Amino acid sequence: xxxxxxxxxxxxxxxxxxxxxxCEPISGHSAVFWYRQTIVQGLxxxxxxxxxxxxxxxxxxxxRFSAQMPNQSHSTLKIQSTQPQDSAVYLCASSLGQDTQYFxxxxxxxVL
Amino acid sequence: QxxxxxxxxxxxxxxxxxxxxxxxxSDSASQYFAWYRQHSGKAPKALMxxxxxxxxEEGRFTIHLNKASxxxxxxxxxxxxxxxALYLCAVSPANSGTYQRFGTGTKLQVVP
Numbered sequence: 001x002x003x004x005x006x007x008x009x010x011x012x013x014x015x016x017x018x019x020x021x022x023c024e025p026i027s028g029h030s031a032v033f034w035y036r037q038t039i040v041q042g043l044x045x046x047x048x049x050x051x052x053x054x055x056x057x058x059x060x061x062x063x064r065f066s067a068q069m070p071n072q073s074h075s076t077l078k079i080q081s082t083q084p085q086d087s088a089v090y091l092c093a094s095s096l097g098q099d100t101q102y103f104x105x106x107x108x109x110x111v112l
Numbered sequence: 113q114x115x116x117x118x119x120x121x122x123x124x125x126x127x128x129x130x131x132x133x134x135x136x137x138s139d140s141a142s143q144y145f146a147w148y149r150q151h152s153g154k155a156p157k158a159l160m161x162x163x164x165x166x167x168x169e170e171g172r173f174t175i176h177l178n179k180a181s182x183x184x185x186x187x188x189x190x191x192x193x194x195x196x197a198l199y200l201c202a203v204s205p206a207n208s209g210t211y212q213r214f215g216t217g218t219k220l221q222v223v224p
Protein backbone atom coordinates (compact mmCIF):
# COMPACT_ATOMS: atom_id res chain seq x y z
CA UNK A 1 0.00 0.00 0.00
CA UNK A 2 1.66 3.20 -1.19
CA UNK A 3 -0.42 5.45 1.02
CA UNK A 4 -1.90 8.71 -0.16
CA UNK A 5 0.03 10.09 -3.11
CA UNK A 6 0.25 13.80 -3.84
CA UNK A 7 1.85 15.45 -6.83
CA UNK A 8 3.73 17.62 -7.32
CA UNK A 9 5.59 17.76 -4.00
CA UNK A 10 6.68 21.33 -4.68
CA UNK A 11 5.25 23.95 -6.99
CA UNK A 12 6.34 27.53 -7.63
CA UNK A 13 3.99 29.81 -9.53
CA UNK A 14 3.93 33.47 -10.41
CA UNK A 15 1.18 35.69 -9.09
CA UNK A 16 -1.92 35.33 -11.25
CA UNK A 17 -1.05 31.90 -12.62
CA UNK A 18 -3.06 28.73 -12.14
CA UNK A 19 -2.00 25.82 -9.95
CA UNK A 20 -3.42 22.30 -10.06
CA UNK A 21 -2.66 19.87 -7.26
CA UNK A 22 -3.28 16.13 -7.50
CA CYS A 23 -4.18 13.54 -4.92
CA GLU A 24 -4.50 9.77 -5.20
CA PRO A 25 -6.25 8.36 -2.11
CA ILE A 26 -5.63 4.96 -0.61
CA SER A 27 -7.47 2.34 -2.63
CA GLY A 28 -10.82 1.51 -1.06
CA HIS A 29 -11.09 4.67 1.01
CA SER A 30 -14.42 6.38 0.46
CA ALA A 31 -13.59 9.80 1.88
CA VAL A 32 -11.09 12.34 0.58
CA PHE A 33 -10.17 15.58 2.32
CA TRP A 34 -8.16 18.63 1.34
CA TYR A 35 -6.46 20.85 3.93
CA ARG A 36 -4.19 23.86 3.83
CA GLN A 37 -1.47 24.29 6.44
CA THR A 38 0.51 27.39 7.29
CA ILE A 39 2.48 28.36 10.36
CA VAL A 40 0.13 31.25 11.08
CA GLN A 41 -3.26 29.57 10.49
CA GLY A 42 -2.39 25.97 11.28
CA LEU A 43 -4.33 23.15 9.63
CA UNK A 44 -7.36 24.52 7.78
CA UNK A 45 -10.08 22.32 6.33
CA UNK A 46 -10.89 23.10 2.70
CA UNK A 47 -13.22 20.46 1.28
CA UNK A 48 -14.43 16.87 1.59
CA UNK A 49 -15.66 14.21 -0.83
CA UNK A 50 -17.41 10.99 0.06
CA UNK A 51 -17.80 8.33 -2.63
CA UNK A 52 -16.63 10.97 -5.12
CA UNK A 53 -19.49 13.35 -4.26
CA UNK A 54 -18.68 16.78 -2.81
CA UNK A 55 -20.07 16.88 0.72
CA UNK A 56 -18.68 19.97 2.37
CA UNK A 57 -16.68 22.78 0.76
CA UNK A 58 -17.21 25.28 3.54
CA UNK A 59 -13.48 25.92 3.89
CA UNK A 60 -12.85 26.75 0.27
CA UNK A 61 -12.25 30.37 -0.76
CA UNK A 62 -15.09 30.51 -3.25
CA UNK A 63 -13.70 32.84 -5.89
CA ARG A 64 -10.53 31.09 -6.99
CA PHE A 65 -10.49 27.60 -5.48
CA SER A 66 -12.21 24.53 -6.87
CA ALA A 67 -11.92 20.81 -6.22
CA GLN A 68 -13.06 17.82 -8.16
CA MET A 69 -13.06 14.07 -7.81
CA PRO A 70 -13.77 12.66 -11.28
CA ASN A 71 -13.14 9.07 -10.22
CA GLN A 72 -12.38 7.11 -7.06
CA SER A 73 -8.65 7.10 -7.70
CA HIS A 74 -7.89 10.79 -7.82
CA SER A 75 -8.93 14.26 -6.77
CA THR A 76 -7.67 17.64 -7.90
CA LEU A 77 -7.52 21.03 -6.22
CA LYS A 78 -7.28 23.93 -8.63
CA ILE A 79 -6.34 27.46 -7.66
CA GLN A 80 -6.93 30.13 -10.27
CA SER A 81 -5.12 33.47 -10.32
CA THR A 82 -2.82 32.45 -7.46
CA GLN A 83 -1.90 35.07 -4.88
CA PRO A 84 1.07 35.17 -2.46
CA GLN A 85 -1.31 34.46 0.43
CA ASP A 86 -2.12 31.10 -1.20
CA SER A 87 1.41 29.94 -0.38
CA ALA A 88 1.05 26.97 1.96
CA VAL A 89 1.37 23.23 2.22
CA TYR A 90 -1.73 21.60 0.76
CA LEU A 91 -2.49 18.25 2.35
CA CYS A 92 -4.77 15.55 1.03
CA ALA A 93 -6.08 12.83 3.32
CA SER A 94 -8.29 9.80 2.86
CA SER A 95 -10.25 7.60 5.23
CA LEU A 96 -12.64 4.69 5.27
CA GLY A 97 -15.25 6.76 7.03
CA GLN A 98 -15.42 9.05 10.01
CA ASP A 99 -12.32 7.98 11.84
CA THR A 100 -8.60 7.87 11.15
CA GLN A 101 -7.45 10.03 8.28
CA TYR A 102 -4.32 9.07 6.36
CA PHE A 103 -2.42 12.04 5.05
CA UNK A 104 -0.31 12.39 1.98
CA UNK A 105 3.09 14.12 2.07
CA UNK A 106 1.59 17.39 0.88
CA UNK A 107 2.29 19.82 -1.93
CA UNK A 108 4.28 22.88 -0.93
CA UNK A 109 2.98 25.76 -3.03
CA UNK A 110 4.96 28.98 -3.29
CA VAL A 111 3.42 31.93 -5.11
CA LEU A 112 5.93 34.62 -6.00
CA GLN B 113 -20.63 22.93 14.19
CA UNK B 114 -18.08 21.03 16.27
CA UNK B 115 -15.36 23.24 17.76
CA UNK B 116 -12.06 21.65 18.74
CA UNK B 117 -9.49 23.66 20.67
CA UNK B 118 -6.04 22.77 21.97
CA UNK B 119 -3.84 24.10 24.73
CA UNK B 120 -1.17 25.15 25.14
CA UNK B 121 -0.18 26.47 21.69
CA UNK B 122 3.43 25.57 22.34
CA UNK B 123 5.41 23.83 25.02
CA UNK B 124 9.07 23.31 25.85
CA UNK B 125 9.93 20.50 28.25
CA UNK B 126 13.22 18.94 29.38
CA UNK B 127 14.12 15.44 28.31
CA UNK B 128 12.68 12.88 30.72
CA UNK B 129 9.78 15.06 31.84
CA UNK B 130 6.05 14.28 31.66
CA UNK B 131 4.26 16.22 28.93
CA UNK B 132 0.53 16.93 29.02
CA UNK B 133 -1.43 18.20 26.02
CA UNK B 134 -5.09 19.22 26.19
CA UNK B 135 -8.02 19.21 23.79
CA UNK B 136 -11.58 20.44 24.32
CA UNK B 137 -14.56 19.84 22.07
CA SER B 138 -18.09 21.19 21.92
CA ASP B 139 -20.28 18.22 20.97
CA SER B 140 -20.89 15.78 23.82
CA ALA B 141 -22.25 13.23 21.34
CA SER B 142 -18.83 12.89 19.70
CA GLN B 143 -17.72 9.31 19.53
CA TYR B 144 -14.08 9.00 18.44
CA PHE B 145 -11.11 10.92 19.76
CA ALA B 146 -7.61 10.82 18.37
CA TRP B 147 -4.19 12.38 18.53
CA TYR B 148 -2.03 12.89 15.48
CA ARG B 149 1.65 13.74 15.45
CA GLN B 150 3.37 15.77 12.74
CA HIS B 151 7.14 15.94 12.64
CA SER B 152 8.63 18.95 10.87
CA GLY B 153 8.29 18.66 7.11
CA LYS B 154 6.22 15.49 7.35
CA ALA B 155 2.54 14.63 7.08
CA PRO B 156 0.35 14.25 10.18
CA LYS B 157 0.12 10.64 11.31
CA ALA B 158 -2.39 9.06 13.68
CA LEU B 159 -0.79 8.34 17.06
CA MET B 160 -3.53 7.03 19.37
CA UNK B 161 -7.29 6.98 19.60
CA UNK B 162 -10.03 6.23 22.13
CA UNK B 163 -13.77 5.65 21.90
CA UNK B 164 -15.03 5.56 25.48
CA UNK B 165 -14.45 7.42 28.73
CA UNK B 166 -11.36 6.51 30.68
CA UNK B 167 -7.78 6.08 29.71
CA UNK B 168 -5.72 4.10 27.26
CA GLU B 169 -1.98 3.53 27.47
CA GLU B 170 0.41 2.58 24.70
CA GLY B 171 4.04 2.59 25.75
CA ARG B 172 4.97 6.07 26.97
CA PHE B 173 1.72 7.59 25.67
CA THR B 174 -1.60 7.77 27.55
CA ILE B 175 -4.93 9.24 26.44
CA HIS B 176 -7.50 10.38 29.00
CA LEU B 177 -11.08 11.05 27.89
CA ASN B 178 -13.82 12.72 29.91
CA LYS B 179 -16.86 13.22 27.70
CA ALA B 180 -18.87 14.96 30.42
CA SER B 181 -16.16 17.61 30.69
CA UNK B 182 -15.77 17.77 26.89
CA UNK B 183 -12.06 17.20 27.37
CA UNK B 184 -9.39 14.73 26.43
CA UNK B 185 -5.66 14.79 26.85
CA UNK B 186 -2.42 13.16 25.79
CA UNK B 187 0.31 12.46 28.31
CA UNK B 188 3.84 11.57 27.30
CA UNK B 189 5.94 9.93 29.97
CA UNK B 190 9.75 10.28 29.85
CA UNK B 191 9.61 12.75 26.96
CA UNK B 192 12.35 12.36 24.36
CA UNK B 193 13.80 14.82 21.82
CA UNK B 194 12.28 12.59 19.11
CA UNK B 195 8.84 13.47 20.52
CA UNK B 196 9.37 17.07 19.36
CA ALA B 197 6.59 17.67 16.85
CA LEU B 198 3.22 19.32 16.28
CA TYR B 199 0.45 17.39 18.04
CA LEU B 200 -3.07 17.63 16.61
CA CYS B 201 -6.18 16.39 18.35
CA ALA B 202 -9.17 15.21 16.32
CA VAL B 203 -12.79 14.51 17.19
CA SER B 204 -15.30 12.51 15.17
CA PRO B 205 -18.99 13.24 15.45
CA ALA B 206 -21.92 10.96 16.07
CA ASN B 207 -23.53 12.18 12.86
CA SER B 208 -22.49 9.87 10.06
CA GLY B 209 -22.92 12.65 7.53
CA THR B 210 -19.94 14.62 8.73
CA TYR B 211 -16.31 14.00 9.50
CA GLN B 212 -13.41 14.26 11.92
CA ARG B 213 -12.46 17.79 12.99
CA PHE B 214 -8.95 18.86 13.98
CA GLY B 215 -7.64 21.30 16.55
CA THR B 216 -4.99 23.87 15.61
CA GLY B 217 -2.21 21.96 17.31
CA THR B 218 0.34 22.15 20.11
CA LYS B 219 3.97 22.53 19.14
CA LEU B 220 6.10 20.47 21.50
CA GLN B 221 9.84 20.84 21.87
CA VAL B 222 11.76 18.44 24.11
CA VAL B 223 15.21 19.76 24.94
CA PRO B 224 18.12 17.56 26.04
